[in-house]
Amino acid sequence: MIREFGSLIVMQFKTIRAYLPAFIFFSFFFPIGLLLMLGSISAPTSYTFIISGTVTFYIAIGTITSVAQTLAAEREAGRISLIVASGIPREIYVISVVLSNGVSTLIIVPLFILIGVIFFHVVIKSVLFLVLALISSTFMGSMMGMDLAFALRNTVAVNQYSSIISFVLSFFAPVYYPPSIIPIPYRYLTFIEPTTYVSQAINYSFSGSFESLMWVGGIVAFTIIFLYIGRRLMERM
C-alpha cells in the first residue's frame, strides 16, 4: 500500500505541471504583491497581522478552494471510481490529493515569512508554534475543502462556493486584525470562522506566546468536526 500511495503522490505532483502559470501567480506574485501593498499602507504595529493574515488567505485558497476543486474534478472525470476499482481505498486517494495540495501550499509559506522578516522586521520567537499552526491549519483547510467537494454534487457549484468561502473567510473574519477590534456580540460570530483561529495561531507564534497553542486547539477541534463530516459524506457516496 505504501508503494501505491507513493505512486499516487507522484501522479498528483506531475499534474501540477499543467497549472504552472496559475500556480506561480497565486503562489508567488499575488501574495507577495498583497503583502507589500498592505505593508506600505499600514502602521508598523500591524505588520505581524499582515503576515499572518496573508498566510491565512493563502492557506484558505491553497487548501479549501484547491482541494474542493481538485476532488470535484476528479469525481466528475470518473477518476475516483477508476482509482477505487484499481484496489486503492477511496480514503487513501483523497489523502493523496489532500497531501499534495497541502505540501504545495506549505512549501511557499516560508517565502512569506521571509518577506515579513526582511521587509517588515517581524521576529519569530517560536518556530515550533509557527510550524504547528501552519500544519494544523493546512490539514483543517484541506478537510473543509474535502467536505465541500463531497457535499455538493455539482462541480460548478463546488468551484463557485469554494472560492466564495475562501474569500469570505479571509476578508470577513479577523485575519488581518485581532478579534478584539470587533464589537460584541459580532465578535462571537468570528469564532465560528476557522480562519480566525488560523490567523491568531500564526500571529501569536511570532511572539512565542502560548496563546498560539490555544488557537491551535481550536483548529484541531474544527479538523475533527470536518473529518467526521467528511467520513459521513464519503459513506454516502
Add this chain to the structure above:
Amino acid sequence: MDDDIVYTNGVYKWYGELLANENVTIRLKKGEIVSLLGPNGAGKTTLVKQIYGEIRPSKGEIRVLGNKPTDRRIKKRMGVIPQDCHPYGDLTVFDNVYYMGRLKGLSKHEAEKNTNQLLKKLDLEDRRGIIARELSGGLMRRVLIAMALVNEPEFIVLDEPTVGLDPEARREVWELLLELKREGRTMLLTTHYLDEAERLADRIYFINKRVILSGTPSEIKGRFSTIYEVIDYSTGTVHYVEEEKIKEFVQSLKGKFEVKLPSLEDIYLKVVKNDS
C-alpha cells in the same frame, strides 16, 4: 458456481428509499462477454459498481473470481473502465498507463514493460508523450482500455465504453474488444446500444432494476420469433407474417426477398415497455 468468474445472487441495492437493484442474479463464465442492457436509471451502473467493489450491496451476495469484490487482491486481478471516465488529462499517455500499473501493484519493470507492449498493441506508440487531454475521444478511450489491461486482468468491466463516440471510433473500440475476446478474456459490458450488445456479447441480461430477460442474442430473438418481417424487394413492401404461414408466403413471392427475425431493438422495446 465454482467456475463462474462473476456470480451475483439476489442482489438488492437501496439508496435511501430508492431501489436501484432488485433481486439480481447473474453469472459470467470464463471467456464470455456478457452485456447488461437497460434504459437510463435501470440500475446497470449501480450493479456494475457493486461487481467491481466500489459500493456494497444492501442485500444479497456477490462473488468475483471466487471472492468478495471489495477484497483488494481481487481488484488487482480486474480491469475496469467506469462510466464517463477520462484518463488523467495532465499526464502523458505513457504515464497514465504506467502509473495505473503501479497502482495495481506491478513493479517498475513490469509496469514499464506492460505499458510499452500495450501502447504498441493499441497503436498508441506514437502518442506516448502526448498529454492525454489533447487526444480525441476515441484515443482517450483507447488509453482507458490500456489502463484497464496493464495488469493483465482476468476479468474486465466496461461501463458504457463507447458512449459519446462517433461511429468510426465506436467500431475501433469494438474491434479492440473483439480482439480481447479472442484472447479469451472475460468481460462485463454495459451499454444501451443494442447493436453493440448484439455484435459483442455472448449473453445478454435485460435489466430494469431486476433481470427481465436473459439469454444469448439468438435465444432471445428465437423466443420472440413468432412473427417474421418479410421484405419484398420486387415491390418494396414489408410484410409481418406468422411463423406457420411463412413458407407459404415466401413461395408466393416472385422476386428477391428477405426474411428477418424481429431485431433485438424490437424485443428490447417490447420487454422494457411491458415491464414499466
